[in-house]
Amino acid sequence: MNLAKFLLLALFASTAALSGCTALPRSGPDDAAVEKQASVRVTTEGRKVGIDYILVDINKTILPSFQQPAATSIRDSFGGGRGGPPDVPLGIGDTVQVSIFEAQAGGLFIPTEAGSRPGNYITLPSQSIDRSGTLTVPYAGRIVAAGRPKEQVEREIEEKLSNRAIEPQVVITTVNGRSSEVAVLGDVAKAGKFEVTSAGERVLDLISEAGGISAPSIETYVTLQRRGKSGTISYDKLQTTPAENIYASPGDTILVNRERRTYTVYGAAGLNGRFDFEETKLTLGEALGKAGGLLDARADPGQVFLYRKVSRKTMQGLSIDTSRFVGEDIPVIFRANMRDPGSFFAVQQFAMQDKDIIYISNADSVEVVKFLNVLNSVTSNTSGAVTDAVDGRDAAKRIFRN
Template sequence: MSHFTLLSRVSALAVMTVLTSCAALPRSGPNEGAIVSEATAHIGKGAQKVGIDYVLVDLDKSIMSYLERYEPASFEAGFGGGRGGAPDITIGRGDILQLSVFEAQAGGLFIPADAGARPGNYVTLPQQEVDRKGNIAVPYAGDVHVEGLTADVVRRQIEERLANRAIEPQVVVTVVESRSNLVSVIGDVNAPKKVEISQNGERVLDAIADAGGISTPSLETYITLLRGGREATVLYDTLVKTPKENIYLAPDDVLSVNRERRTYMVFGAASATGRINFDDANLTLGQALGEAGGLSDTQADPAQVFVYREESRDQLQRMGVDMTKFAGSDIPVIYRANLRDPSAYFAISKFAMRDRDIIYISNAKTYELTKFLDIINNVSTTNGGVPSDVLNARNAIRGF
């Protein structure tokens, strides 16, 4: 039979089916036409485009340098303090201080001449709290402003004030209790608490450890640092593996530890579709496709593998995309990988997946025709030759 005769029979059968059999076909509920026609009100464009503008980016060598590593936020970049020594810890309101004053010999301002047996020529003053004005009271030195100063600076100030009255005075300033240099650690930790910052400094992981460590899987745990109206969020695994992100904390910082399930969606011609959990902190597109069982051999078009996500405006500008047609800071983007190209497999092994990415694998054109022929083959007809012709055509297409 000629191809023209086959197509004629198929077309005639399709038309007959549409005209005479639609109402009799089984279905689980009302069809799209009934739903639309019975609606009291309708908002939307119907079968037209949704209306969301997006950028289509084909994965190639020039693009991969922007996508190999994804760092959505950074403690080190946002706050600094990842390297070098610990920041100076200053005295604040509410702190409890204790002063010890030494003199070179007895008979001075603080040590009487008939002191008798003493462990040394010094006197320890009662502990006192830094008042609301940031001051402490020192005998013979008056009120001394200590707020915002280090213990060493306060020591020198008091020694200078006593120099003309005491005998070669030396002062030791001890912070007995720091109430102003605290960091709050909250969320999914075993013992939420306020952590005091020591003179040696406390890093993010130090504070989390002091709060008993995280109580959730590290791969799904995010650490958010809030400081002075700014914030940044880093995955716990990234924090552990990247020393520069383990920055020093500052007074009044808040560390919020939260578990968030990291997933991506797979649709279309994959061996397995649905929502899939990340099993690696640095999951790549190649690994994600592997988790989904790869592309369907009988259904997928390897040249049309898409990843849907929102990309920052700055990132797209660095890629050279003309952003004059787009508004906002986050732009919808579809990345396309052509897996018919052998070198594309190197690209997808470096393409970093992100939380809530969507992978869509398009059907091959021949598969769409095969589905149509399957429908025709299953429709009863009085023309006995058509089903066998359709079956032969379908099998031939599947053989491509």
């Protein structure tokens, strides 16, 4: 007879003789009562969650792929800022002034009696490009301006006035470029809309115009939204990687957000709960240290697990078959064997990521001690109720079943 069967029989023998009305302590219904009295049960065989995952042991082979936090990029979404700044055409809502020069007085706009004066020109009243995208110039009519460079609109006005004005030349000045604004929002000192010019303003230039970031740089992320697409990058990487600091385009939205980086620890650790990265990069070894390390009396050092979703590309780079998984992010459980002295070097190189979960399993001996404590509690109470004996029997069955 093995030890498990012996202990189970000992429990049954001792609980069968119990009598009296004293009940074992309990704060509410047990799991068996909850399941029994449910009107409808939605479950799976073996109560399995049904989420497939990959189990990867942390070793020197995989470390190069996980020594740095996951990369983020806006260059990959919008291009690497090659070439000059983007064109800034006129647009609906822009306020412009149109100045018309003539070669001499006596033409269409400069009367003969005006005589000689510096610069024979007139400036028309400021006007906004209307919803149809046009502006109005006397004797030239309505001119389509929205979406066109100023130089092109100037040439068209000159052509339409050439048979009435004396060698006309036109200059358009943007008073207020509403269509060429970029919104900078979020954790900046002065959120608002800022105009981009033909000189070219990059993402960091516009964040600077908004007064800079108002949160720790290591916890700050910048998202660029443009025509239905978006890309995100950490502020630190944006500062140190010039290729990521791309030109902004009219109509862009720049979101600056602080993301509180945390990880969670469960199981046989000194402390359980949620922990902040704080203003630092963190490795698995440091994360375990912040949580008080492994409990000597409970933990199985060979079963330290880290739960994370990893990109399909990264897993394929390790020659791992990902064909049974759907989507780009794959659930992975990393396991560290802290019984191996070399693992202490490995966990100091394995980078933590935001929202990682660490679980430290109990040693097998702890489960045996738990059962013996239950057995001792039942057998020492000679006045326990028969109901408690039955509950103890069912609990023991579940222990050995699991």
